[in-house]
Each structure stands twice: as C-alpha cells, then as structure tokens.
Amino acid sequence: MAGNGSAVKVHIDHVVKKFQTRKGEMVALNGVDLDIHENEFITVVGPSGCGKSTLLNIIGGLETPTEGQVTVDGKPVDGPSPERGIVFQQYALFPWLTVIKNVMFGLKLQGKSKEEAEEIAHRYLKMVDLEDFANHYPKELSGGMKQRVAIARAYATNPQVLLMDEPFGALDAQTRTQLQQELIETWEKERKTCFFITHDVEEAIILGQRCVIMSARPGRVKDIIDIDIPYPRDQATKMTPRFLELKNEIWSQVYQEYLSVRK
Numbered sequence: 001m002a003g004n005g006s007a008v009k010v011h012i013d014h015v016v017k018k019f020q021t022r023k024g025e026m027v028a029l030n031g032v033d034l035d036i037h038e039n040e041f042i043t044v045v046g047p048s049g050c051g052k053s054t055l056l057n058i059i060g061g062l063e064t065p066t067e068g069q070v071t072v073d074g075k076p077v078d079g080p081s082p083e084r085g086i087v088f089q090q091y092a093l094f095p096w097l098t099v100i101k102n103v104m105f106g107l108k109l110q111g112k113s114k115e116e117a118e119e120i121a122h123r124y125l126k127m128v129d130l131e132d133f134a135n136h137y138p139k140e141l142s143g144g145m146k147q148r149v150a151i152a153r154a155y156a157t158n159p160q161v162l163l164m165d166e167p168f169g170a171l172d173a174q175t176r177t178q179l180q181q182e183l184i185e186t187w188e189k190e191r192k193t194c195f196f197i198t199h200d201v202e203e204a205i206i207l208g209q210r211c212v213i214m215s216a217r218p219g220r221v222k223d224i225i226d227i228d229i230p231y232p233r234d235q236a237t238k239m240t241p242r243f244l245e246l247k248n249e250i251w252s253q254v255y256q257e258y259l260s261v262r263k
C-alpha cells in the first residue's frame with residue numbers, strides 16, 4: 001500500500017466492530033486494514049453509516065474493537081490518550097471557561113505550570129488567529145471561531161496523532177474554505193499525523209495526501225487514492241485538471257457505495 005515513505009504510525013489490523021441493538025447484532029465495521037504513516041494526512045470518505053466515526057473512535061480509544069486491534073507506534077490502543085487528540089464536529093468546548101482556559105485545560109492535565117500553559121495557549125490561539133478573543137467565552141464566538149478554538153486546543157497538547165471527525169461539517173461554505181486553508185498551512189508547518197473524516201470530496205482532496213474510500217456498511221476499506229497534487233495547495237488548486245479528475249474518481253466510487261445501500 002502506498003504511503004509517504006515514513007514509518008507506520010497507526011496500524012489498523014483487521015478491525016471488526018459489532019454493536020448489540022434492539023434488532024440484534026449489527027456489524028458496523030467488517031475487517032478494516034489500514035496503515036497511517038508518520039506525518040501523513042489521511043482523509044476518509046464513505047456513505048453515511050459506513051462506520052467512519054466508529055473507526056475514529058476505535059483509534060481514539062473511545063470504543064473497543066470486537067475483533068482485531070489498533071496499534072500506535074507498535075503499542076495497542078487500550079483507551080483514550082493525550083497522544084491522540086480528537087476534534088469533533090460539535091465544538092465540545094467547556095462553556096464555563098474562557099477561550100484561553102479551554103486551550104490551557106489539556107496542558108494543565110499534562111502537568112504544565114500556569115505560565116507555561118498560558119504561553120503555549122497564546123501561541124496556538126495566534127496560529128488560528130484568535131488571540132484577541134482569548135478572554136471571551138465560547139457563547140460569544142461564531143461557529144467557525146469555536147472550531148478554531150477546538151483545533152488550537154487539539155494542537156496545543158502536541159498529540160502524536162490528530163483525529164478529526166467532520167470538524168468543518170457544521171460550518172458555512174465560506175468559513176469552511178477559510179478553515180481548510182488554515183489547516184493546510186498548519187499541516188505544512190507541523191506535519192502532524194492526521195486522520196480526517198469528511199463528507200465533502202473536495203475537502204478530502206485539498207487536505208489529504210491519501211484518501212480512504214470506505215464501502216457501505218458494514219464498512220471496509222474499498223480503495224485508497226493517492227492525492228498526487230503538490231504543495232503548497234490553496235483554493236485555486238480546486239480548479240486544476242488533476243483535482244477535478246480525482247474529484248470525479250472519488251465521487252463516483254462513493255456514489256456507487258451509496259447506490260448499493262439504496263437498492
């Protein structure tokens with residue numbers, strides 16, 4: 001399987017996930033194999049309900065697989081860890097804490113002093129252009145600003161792997177485009193290993209080095225497409241022939257899966 005040539009960071013080994021429901025057993029994931037390489041940006045697309053979030057939760061240690069396992073740097077995942085930062089679609093900020101205190105929260109848990117946590121939090125708020133809002137409360141921010149805080153908070157604790165579950169899904173198109181651009185630039189600087197779920201094929205291409213296409217439920221890896229578009233990337237990249245070709249290819253595969261469920 002192609003990668004970026006770096007060591008394997010996250011090894012997903014034949015992961016099966018079954019849920020017990022009122023209607024009986026439901027197979028959400030049916031043997032997912034995937035290697036995510038160090039510093040790689042992986043995007044994941046697939047029809048609704050194919051198990052994308054379940055897979056992310058298993059990598060994050062929030063769910064346990066029924067069969068198979070996930071290892072990070074060769075160590076089995078057996079619960080949540082600050083080494084794996086998660087950004088959800090709904091901002092998940094603490095409403096009773098100011099922006100800076102939200103970002104400092106994880107740093108304090110890591111045992112950093114108040115001064116050090118403050119210094120790091122300011123650095124990451126600057127990265128997402130929110131320094132002027134450090135003392136505001138989440139309710140005083142727009143959706144896009146809240147999501148920037150969530151991203152700053154995830155980056156600040158310096159996790160080995162960033163797991164993002166449709167982080168821009170609830171945003172308007174303009175804010176979404178802006179945050180995509182910021183994320184591309186941040187990734188180019190920091191090269192953090194990222195696993196990013198989206199429903200938006202354009203987003204999957206502009207952000208990812210590889211795009212994983214999942215099959216309809218029960219989810220498996222249907223295909224992995226190398227996004228062979230050079231960096232730096234920006235919104236103009238979306239108009240290039242190669243981008244449009246990849247969009248067509250990925251979209252038609254996702255659509256096939258969508259149709260297979262509707263039949």
Ligand SMILES: Nc1ncnc2c1ncn2[C@@H]1O[C@H](COP(=O)(O)OP(=O)(O)OP(=O)(O)O)[C@@H](O)[C@H]1O
Pocket residue numbers: 019020021026028046047048049050051052053054055217
């Ligand atoms: N805790 C749970 N108990 C029972 N079923 C669950 C549970 N969590 C997820 N499922 C089911 O597992 C399947 C996969 O869900 P999941 O949320 O992982 O899919 P998804 O691909 O992320 O969907 P979407 O794109 O709509 O967000 C769905 O059919 C869902 O109803």
